[in-house]
Amino acid sequence: MxxxxxxxxxxxxxxxxxxxxxxxxxxxxxxxxxxxxxxxxxxxxxxxxxxxxxxxxxxxxxxxxxxxxxxxxxxxxxxxxxxxxxxxxxxxxxxxxxxxxxxxxxxxxxxxxxxxxxxxxxxxxxxLGLRDDKLAKREDDRARKRIENLPAQMMRAGASAMMAKDEATLFAFDEFLVEHFPKKMRRPAFLRRALEAFQLRAEGLEWRAATGL
Incomplete structure:
Protein backbone atom coordinates (compact mmCIF):
# COMPACT_ATOMS: atom_id res chain seq x y z
CA MET A 1 0.00 0.00 0.00
CA LEU A 128 -3.01 35.72 24.20
CA GLY A 129 -2.36 39.18 22.79
CA LEU A 130 -6.01 40.12 23.14
CA ARG A 131 -6.07 38.92 26.72
CA ASP A 132 -2.90 40.83 27.55
CA ASP A 133 -4.30 43.98 25.93
CA LYS A 134 -7.52 43.69 27.90
CA LEU A 135 -5.71 43.09 31.18
CA ALA A 136 -3.39 46.04 30.56
CA LYS A 137 -6.31 48.32 29.72
CA ARG A 138 -8.21 47.18 32.80
CA GLU A 139 -5.20 47.87 35.02
CA ASP A 140 -4.72 51.30 33.42
CA ASP A 141 -8.38 52.10 34.07
CA ARG A 142 -8.07 51.02 37.70
CA ALA A 143 -4.92 53.08 38.22
CA ARG A 144 -6.52 56.16 36.67
CA LYS A 145 -9.59 55.80 38.89
CA ARG A 146 -7.42 55.35 42.00
CA ILE A 147 -5.49 58.54 41.25
CA GLU A 148 -8.69 60.48 40.55
CA ASN A 149 -10.20 59.45 43.89
CA LEU A 150 -7.06 59.75 45.98
CA PRO A 151 -6.95 63.56 46.63
CA ALA A 152 -10.42 63.60 48.21
CA GLN A 153 -9.62 60.46 50.19
CA MET A 154 -6.38 61.95 51.49
CA MET A 155 -8.08 65.16 52.59
CA ARG A 156 -10.78 63.21 54.44
CA ALA A 157 -7.93 61.41 56.19
CA GLY A 158 -6.40 64.73 57.32
CA ALA A 159 -3.91 65.56 54.56
CA SER A 160 -3.47 69.17 53.54
CA ALA A 161 -4.95 70.43 50.28
CA MET A 162 -1.42 71.22 49.08
CA MET A 163 -0.27 67.66 49.71
CA ALA A 164 -3.38 66.18 48.08
CA LYS A 165 -2.87 68.28 44.95
CA ASP A 166 0.83 67.53 44.51
CA GLU A 167 1.05 65.15 41.55
CA ALA A 168 4.36 63.57 42.54
CA THR A 169 3.06 62.89 46.05
CA LEU A 170 -0.17 61.40 44.71
CA PHE A 171 1.61 58.93 42.44
CA ALA A 172 4.18 58.03 45.11
CA PHE A 173 1.50 57.49 47.76
CA ASP A 174 -0.65 55.42 45.40
CA GLU A 175 2.38 53.26 44.57
CA PHE A 176 3.10 52.87 48.30
CA LEU A 177 -0.48 51.72 48.95
CA VAL A 178 -0.52 49.32 45.99
CA GLU A 179 2.84 47.82 46.98
CA HIS A 180 2.12 47.32 50.68
CA PHE A 181 -1.68 47.24 51.01
CA PRO A 182 -3.19 46.10 47.69
CA LYS A 183 -6.30 44.61 49.33
CA LYS A 184 -7.00 47.35 51.86
CA MET A 185 -10.06 49.56 51.45
CA ARG A 186 -8.97 53.21 51.34
CA ARG A 187 -11.11 54.36 54.26
CA PRO A 188 -10.16 57.48 56.29
CA ALA A 189 -9.00 55.60 59.40
CA PHE A 190 -6.67 53.38 57.38
CA LEU A 191 -5.42 56.23 55.19
CA ARG A 192 -4.51 58.33 58.25
CA ARG A 193 -2.13 55.61 59.43
CA ALA A 194 -0.95 54.94 55.87
CA LEU A 195 -0.11 58.63 55.39
CA GLU A 196 1.91 58.59 58.59
CA ALA A 197 3.73 55.46 57.48
CA PHE A 198 4.37 56.99 54.05
CA GLN A 199 5.90 60.11 55.62
CA LEU A 200 8.02 58.07 58.03
CA ARG A 201 9.36 56.01 55.14
CA ALA A 202 10.18 59.21 53.23
CA GLU A 203 12.23 60.28 56.25
CA GLY A 204 14.04 56.95 56.28
CA LEU A 205 12.41 55.82 59.53
CA GLU A 206 10.90 52.46 60.44
CA TRP A 207 7.24 52.93 59.80
CA ARG A 208 5.63 49.56 60.49
CA ALA A 209 6.25 49.51 64.23
CA ALA A 210 5.32 53.18 64.58
CA THR A 211 2.04 52.95 62.71
CA GLY A 212 0.98 49.38 63.42
CA LEU A 213 0.49 48.70 59.71
Missing amino acids: AKPAFQIVETEDLFEYPIGADDRLDSHFFLAWRFHDWLTSDFRLLADLEVRAIGFDLFNLAQTQNPVGTLPTDERLLARLVGVPLDQWRALCERPVGPLYNWKKCLCDDDRVRLYHPKVLQTVQGA
Missing part, protein backbone atom coordinates in the same frame (compact mmCIF):
# COMPACT_ATOMS: atom_id res chain seq x y z
CA ALA A 2 1.34 3.44 -0.90
CA LYS A 3 2.30 5.64 1.98
CA PRO A 4 -0.54 8.13 2.57
CA ALA A 5 0.21 11.75 1.79
CA PHE A 6 -0.42 14.76 3.99
CA GLN A 7 0.43 13.14 7.32
CA ILE A 8 2.50 14.52 10.19
CA VAL A 9 5.48 16.42 8.84
CA GLU A 10 8.71 15.07 10.33
CA THR A 11 11.55 17.52 10.94
CA GLU A 12 15.06 16.87 12.17
CA ASP A 13 15.28 20.10 14.10
CA LEU A 14 12.00 20.41 15.94
CA PHE A 15 10.25 23.75 16.01
CA GLU A 16 10.34 25.24 19.51
CA TYR A 17 6.74 25.95 20.42
CA PRO A 18 6.56 29.59 21.59
CA ILE A 19 3.72 29.21 24.12
CA GLY A 20 4.73 27.81 27.48
CA ALA A 21 3.08 24.97 29.37
CA ASP A 22 2.34 27.43 32.20
CA ASP A 23 0.56 29.95 29.95
CA ARG A 24 -3.17 29.85 30.61
CA LEU A 25 -6.17 31.17 28.71
CA ASP A 26 -8.75 30.83 31.47
CA SER A 27 -11.33 32.90 29.58
CA HIS A 28 -10.51 31.35 26.19
CA PHE A 29 -14.05 30.15 25.48
CA PHE A 30 -14.36 31.33 21.87
CA LEU A 31 -12.20 31.47 18.75
CA ALA A 32 -11.51 34.49 16.58
CA TRP A 33 -12.18 32.25 13.60
CA ARG A 34 -10.68 33.31 10.26
CA PHE A 35 -13.50 31.86 8.22
CA HIS A 36 -11.99 32.89 4.85
CA ASP A 37 -8.77 31.01 5.65
CA TRP A 38 -10.83 27.95 6.52
CA LEU A 39 -13.10 28.11 3.46
CA THR A 40 -10.16 28.41 1.08
CA SER A 41 -7.74 26.07 2.88
CA ASP A 42 -6.23 23.09 1.06
CA PHE A 43 -7.40 20.85 3.88
CA ARG A 44 -11.06 21.82 3.55
CA LEU A 45 -10.97 21.64 -0.25
CA LEU A 46 -9.18 18.27 -0.43
CA ALA A 47 -10.43 16.31 2.60
CA ASP A 48 -13.60 14.26 2.51
CA LEU A 49 -16.49 15.27 4.78
CA GLU A 50 -15.66 12.83 7.59
CA VAL A 51 -12.00 13.84 7.76
CA ARG A 52 -12.95 17.51 7.50
CA ALA A 53 -15.24 17.17 10.54
CA ILE A 54 -12.56 15.37 12.59
CA GLY A 55 -9.97 17.96 11.55
CA PHE A 56 -12.22 20.80 12.62
CA ASP A 57 -12.69 19.10 16.00
CA LEU A 58 -8.91 18.90 16.38
CA PHE A 59 -8.56 22.65 15.80
CA ASN A 60 -10.97 23.25 18.67
CA LEU A 61 -9.68 20.49 20.94
CA ALA A 62 -6.16 21.94 20.72
CA GLN A 63 -7.47 25.04 22.49
CA THR A 64 -8.06 22.90 25.60
CA GLN A 65 -4.64 21.24 25.65
CA ASN A 66 -1.37 22.01 27.39
CA PRO A 67 0.42 23.90 25.98
CA VAL A 68 -2.65 25.53 24.53
CA GLY A 69 -2.85 25.01 20.77
CA THR A 70 -1.03 21.65 20.71
CA LEU A 71 -2.03 17.99 20.44
CA PRO A 72 -0.42 14.80 21.75
CA THR A 73 1.56 12.62 19.35
CA ASP A 74 0.19 9.36 20.75
CA GLU A 75 -2.38 8.01 18.29
CA ARG A 76 -4.34 6.40 21.14
CA LEU A 77 -4.82 9.77 22.83
CA LEU A 78 -5.75 11.41 19.54
CA ALA A 79 -8.37 8.74 18.86
CA ARG A 80 -9.75 9.23 22.38
CA LEU A 81 -9.87 13.01 21.94
CA VAL A 82 -12.00 12.83 18.80
CA GLY A 83 -14.11 9.98 20.14
CA VAL A 84 -13.40 7.23 17.64
CA PRO A 85 -11.95 3.71 18.05
CA LEU A 86 -8.23 3.40 17.40
CA ASP A 87 -8.68 1.30 14.25
CA GLN A 88 -11.04 3.94 12.83
CA TRP A 89 -8.54 6.68 13.65
CA ARG A 90 -5.81 4.77 11.84
CA ALA A 91 -8.09 4.30 8.83
CA LEU A 92 -8.79 8.05 8.75
CA CYS A 93 -5.06 8.79 8.83
CA GLU A 94 -4.47 6.44 5.90
CA ARG A 95 -6.71 8.46 3.61
CA PRO A 96 -5.00 10.68 1.00
CA VAL A 97 -5.79 13.70 3.19
CA GLY A 98 -5.98 12.73 6.84
CA PRO A 99 -7.11 14.65 9.92
CA LEU A 100 -3.51 15.54 10.83
CA TYR A 101 -2.96 17.44 7.62
CA ASN A 102 -0.27 20.11 8.19
CA TRP A 103 0.15 19.28 11.89
CA LYS A 104 3.85 19.18 12.71
CA LYS A 105 5.95 17.97 15.61
CA CYS A 106 7.28 20.62 17.98
CA LEU A 107 9.35 20.79 21.14
CA CYS A 108 7.57 22.33 24.11
CA ASP A 109 9.27 24.26 26.90
CA ASP A 110 8.81 21.30 29.26
CA ASP A 111 10.74 19.08 26.79
CA ARG A 112 7.67 17.20 25.56
CA VAL A 113 7.28 16.57 21.84
CA ARG A 114 3.77 17.43 20.69
CA LEU A 115 1.95 18.49 17.52
CA TYR A 116 1.18 22.02 16.44
CA HIS A 117 -0.57 23.58 13.46
CA PRO A 118 0.60 26.98 12.13
CA LYS A 119 -2.95 28.33 11.83
CA VAL A 120 -3.94 27.13 15.31
CA LEU A 121 -0.80 28.71 16.74
CA GLN A 122 -1.68 31.98 15.02
CA THR A 123 -5.15 31.88 16.61
CA VAL A 124 -3.77 31.19 20.08
CA GLN A 125 -1.16 33.92 19.83
CA GLY A 126 -3.91 36.33 18.85
CA ALA A 127 -5.98 35.26 21.86
Whole structure:
Protein backbone atom coordinates (compact mmCIF):
# COMPACT_ATOMS: atom_id res chain seq x y z
CA MET A 1 0.00 0.00 0.00
CA ALA A 2 1.34 3.44 -0.90
CA LYS A 3 2.30 5.64 1.98
CA PRO A 4 -0.54 8.13 2.57
CA ALA A 5 0.21 11.75 1.79
CA PHE A 6 -0.42 14.76 3.99
CA GLN A 7 0.43 13.14 7.32
CA ILE A 8 2.50 14.52 10.19
CA VAL A 9 5.48 16.42 8.84
CA GLU A 10 8.71 15.07 10.33
CA THR A 11 11.55 17.52 10.94
CA GLU A 12 15.06 16.87 12.17
CA ASP A 13 15.28 20.10 14.10
CA LEU A 14 12.00 20.41 15.94
CA PHE A 15 10.25 23.75 16.01
CA GLU A 16 10.34 25.24 19.51
CA TYR A 17 6.74 25.95 20.42
CA PRO A 18 6.56 29.59 21.59
CA ILE A 19 3.72 29.21 24.12
CA GLY A 20 4.73 27.81 27.48
CA ALA A 21 3.08 24.97 29.37
CA ASP A 22 2.34 27.43 32.20
CA ASP A 23 0.56 29.95 29.95
CA ARG A 24 -3.17 29.85 30.61
CA LEU A 25 -6.17 31.17 28.71
CA ASP A 26 -8.75 30.83 31.47
CA SER A 27 -11.33 32.90 29.58
CA HIS A 28 -10.51 31.35 26.19
CA PHE A 29 -14.05 30.15 25.48
CA PHE A 30 -14.36 31.33 21.87
CA LEU A 31 -12.20 31.47 18.75
CA ALA A 32 -11.51 34.49 16.58
CA TRP A 33 -12.18 32.25 13.60
CA ARG A 34 -10.68 33.31 10.26
CA PHE A 35 -13.50 31.86 8.22
CA HIS A 36 -11.99 32.89 4.85
CA ASP A 37 -8.77 31.01 5.65
CA TRP A 38 -10.83 27.95 6.52
CA LEU A 39 -13.10 28.11 3.46
CA THR A 40 -10.16 28.41 1.08
CA SER A 41 -7.74 26.07 2.88
CA ASP A 42 -6.23 23.09 1.06
CA PHE A 43 -7.40 20.85 3.88
CA ARG A 44 -11.06 21.82 3.55
CA LEU A 45 -10.97 21.64 -0.25
CA LEU A 46 -9.18 18.27 -0.43
CA ALA A 47 -10.43 16.31 2.60
CA ASP A 48 -13.60 14.26 2.51
CA LEU A 49 -16.49 15.27 4.78
CA GLU A 50 -15.66 12.83 7.59
CA VAL A 51 -12.00 13.84 7.76
CA ARG A 52 -12.95 17.51 7.50
CA ALA A 53 -15.24 17.17 10.54
CA ILE A 54 -12.56 15.37 12.59
CA GLY A 55 -9.97 17.96 11.55
CA PHE A 56 -12.22 20.80 12.62
CA ASP A 57 -12.69 19.10 16.00
CA LEU A 58 -8.91 18.90 16.38
CA PHE A 59 -8.56 22.65 15.80
CA ASN A 60 -10.97 23.25 18.67
CA LEU A 61 -9.68 20.49 20.94
CA ALA A 62 -6.16 21.94 20.72
CA GLN A 63 -7.47 25.04 22.49
CA THR A 64 -8.06 22.90 25.60
CA GLN A 65 -4.64 21.24 25.65
CA ASN A 66 -1.37 22.01 27.39
CA PRO A 67 0.42 23.90 25.98
CA VAL A 68 -2.65 25.53 24.53
CA GLY A 69 -2.85 25.01 20.77
CA THR A 70 -1.03 21.65 20.71
CA LEU A 71 -2.03 17.99 20.44
CA PRO A 72 -0.42 14.80 21.75
CA THR A 73 1.56 12.62 19.35
CA ASP A 74 0.19 9.36 20.75
CA GLU A 75 -2.38 8.01 18.29
CA ARG A 76 -4.34 6.40 21.14
CA LEU A 77 -4.82 9.77 22.83
CA LEU A 78 -5.75 11.41 19.54
CA ALA A 79 -8.37 8.74 18.86
CA ARG A 80 -9.75 9.23 22.38
CA LEU A 81 -9.87 13.01 21.94
CA VAL A 82 -12.00 12.83 18.80
CA GLY A 83 -14.11 9.98 20.14
CA VAL A 84 -13.40 7.23 17.64
CA PRO A 85 -11.95 3.71 18.05
CA LEU A 86 -8.23 3.40 17.40
CA ASP A 87 -8.68 1.30 14.25
CA GLN A 88 -11.04 3.94 12.83
CA TRP A 89 -8.54 6.68 13.65
CA ARG A 90 -5.81 4.77 11.84
CA ALA A 91 -8.09 4.30 8.83
CA LEU A 92 -8.79 8.05 8.75
CA CYS A 93 -5.06 8.79 8.83
CA GLU A 94 -4.47 6.44 5.90
CA ARG A 95 -6.71 8.46 3.61
CA PRO A 96 -5.00 10.68 1.00
CA VAL A 97 -5.79 13.70 3.19
CA GLY A 98 -5.98 12.73 6.84
CA PRO A 99 -7.11 14.65 9.92
CA LEU A 100 -3.51 15.54 10.83
CA TYR A 101 -2.96 17.44 7.62
CA ASN A 102 -0.27 20.11 8.19
CA TRP A 103 0.15 19.28 11.89
CA LYS A 104 3.85 19.18 12.71
CA LYS A 105 5.95 17.97 15.61
CA CYS A 106 7.28 20.62 17.98
CA LEU A 107 9.35 20.79 21.14
CA CYS A 108 7.57 22.33 24.11
CA ASP A 109 9.27 24.26 26.90
CA ASP A 110 8.81 21.30 29.26
CA ASP A 111 10.74 19.08 26.79
CA ARG A 112 7.67 17.20 25.56
CA VAL A 113 7.28 16.57 21.84
CA ARG A 114 3.77 17.43 20.69
CA LEU A 115 1.95 18.49 17.52
CA TYR A 116 1.18 22.02 16.44
CA HIS A 117 -0.57 23.58 13.46
CA PRO A 118 0.60 26.98 12.13
CA LYS A 119 -2.95 28.33 11.83
CA VAL A 120 -3.94 27.13 15.31
CA LEU A 121 -0.80 28.71 16.74
CA GLN A 122 -1.68 31.98 15.02
CA THR A 123 -5.15 31.88 16.61
CA VAL A 124 -3.77 31.19 20.08
CA GLN A 125 -1.16 33.92 19.83
CA GLY A 126 -3.91 36.33 18.85
CA ALA A 127 -5.98 35.26 21.86
CA LEU A 128 -3.01 35.72 24.20
CA GLY A 129 -2.36 39.18 22.79
CA LEU A 130 -6.01 40.12 23.14
CA ARG A 131 -6.07 38.92 26.72
CA ASP A 132 -2.90 40.83 27.55
CA ASP A 133 -4.30 43.98 25.93
CA LYS A 134 -7.52 43.69 27.90
CA LEU A 135 -5.71 43.09 31.18
CA ALA A 136 -3.39 46.04 30.56
CA LYS A 137 -6.31 48.32 29.72
CA ARG A 138 -8.21 47.18 32.80
CA GLU A 139 -5.20 47.87 35.02
CA ASP A 140 -4.72 51.30 33.42
CA ASP A 141 -8.38 52.10 34.07
CA ARG A 142 -8.07 51.02 37.70
CA ALA A 143 -4.92 53.08 38.22
CA ARG A 144 -6.52 56.16 36.67
CA LYS A 145 -9.59 55.80 38.89
CA ARG A 146 -7.42 55.35 42.00
CA ILE A 147 -5.49 58.54 41.25
CA GLU A 148 -8.69 60.48 40.55
CA ASN A 149 -10.20 59.45 43.89
CA LEU A 150 -7.06 59.75 45.98
CA PRO A 151 -6.95 63.56 46.63
CA ALA A 152 -10.42 63.60 48.21
CA GLN A 153 -9.62 60.46 50.19
CA MET A 154 -6.38 61.95 51.49
CA MET A 155 -8.08 65.16 52.59
CA ARG A 156 -10.78 63.21 54.44
CA ALA A 157 -7.93 61.41 56.19
CA GLY A 158 -6.40 64.73 57.32
CA ALA A 159 -3.91 65.56 54.56
CA SER A 160 -3.47 69.17 53.54
CA ALA A 161 -4.95 70.43 50.28
CA MET A 162 -1.42 71.22 49.08
CA MET A 163 -0.27 67.66 49.71
CA ALA A 164 -3.38 66.18 48.08
CA LYS A 165 -2.87 68.28 44.95
CA ASP A 166 0.83 67.53 44.51
CA GLU A 167 1.05 65.15 41.55
CA ALA A 168 4.36 63.57 42.54
CA THR A 169 3.06 62.89 46.05
CA LEU A 170 -0.17 61.40 44.71
CA PHE A 171 1.61 58.93 42.44
CA ALA A 172 4.18 58.03 45.11
CA PHE A 173 1.50 57.49 47.76
CA ASP A 174 -0.65 55.42 45.40
CA GLU A 175 2.38 53.26 44.57
CA PHE A 176 3.10 52.87 48.30
CA LEU A 177 -0.48 51.72 48.95
CA VAL A 178 -0.52 49.32 45.99
CA GLU A 179 2.84 47.82 46.98
CA HIS A 180 2.12 47.32 50.68
CA PHE A 181 -1.68 47.24 51.01
CA PRO A 182 -3.19 46.10 47.69
CA LYS A 183 -6.30 44.61 49.33
CA LYS A 184 -7.00 47.35 51.86
CA MET A 185 -10.06 49.56 51.45
CA ARG A 186 -8.97 53.21 51.34
CA ARG A 187 -11.11 54.36 54.26
CA PRO A 188 -10.16 57.48 56.29
CA ALA A 189 -9.00 55.60 59.40
CA PHE A 190 -6.67 53.38 57.38
CA LEU A 191 -5.42 56.23 55.19
CA ARG A 192 -4.51 58.33 58.25
CA ARG A 193 -2.13 55.61 59.43
CA ALA A 194 -0.95 54.94 55.87
CA LEU A 195 -0.11 58.63 55.39
CA GLU A 196 1.91 58.59 58.59
CA ALA A 197 3.73 55.46 57.48
CA PHE A 198 4.37 56.99 54.05
CA GLN A 199 5.90 60.11 55.62
CA LEU A 200 8.02 58.07 58.03
CA ARG A 201 9.36 56.01 55.14
CA ALA A 202 10.18 59.21 53.23
CA GLU A 203 12.23 60.28 56.25
CA GLY A 204 14.04 56.95 56.28
CA LEU A 205 12.41 55.82 59.53
CA GLU A 206 10.90 52.46 60.44
CA TRP A 207 7.24 52.93 59.80
CA ARG A 208 5.63 49.56 60.49
CA ALA A 209 6.25 49.51 64.23
CA ALA A 210 5.32 53.18 64.58
CA THR A 211 2.04 52.95 62.71
CA GLY A 212 0.98 49.38 63.42
CA LEU A 213 0.49 48.70 59.71
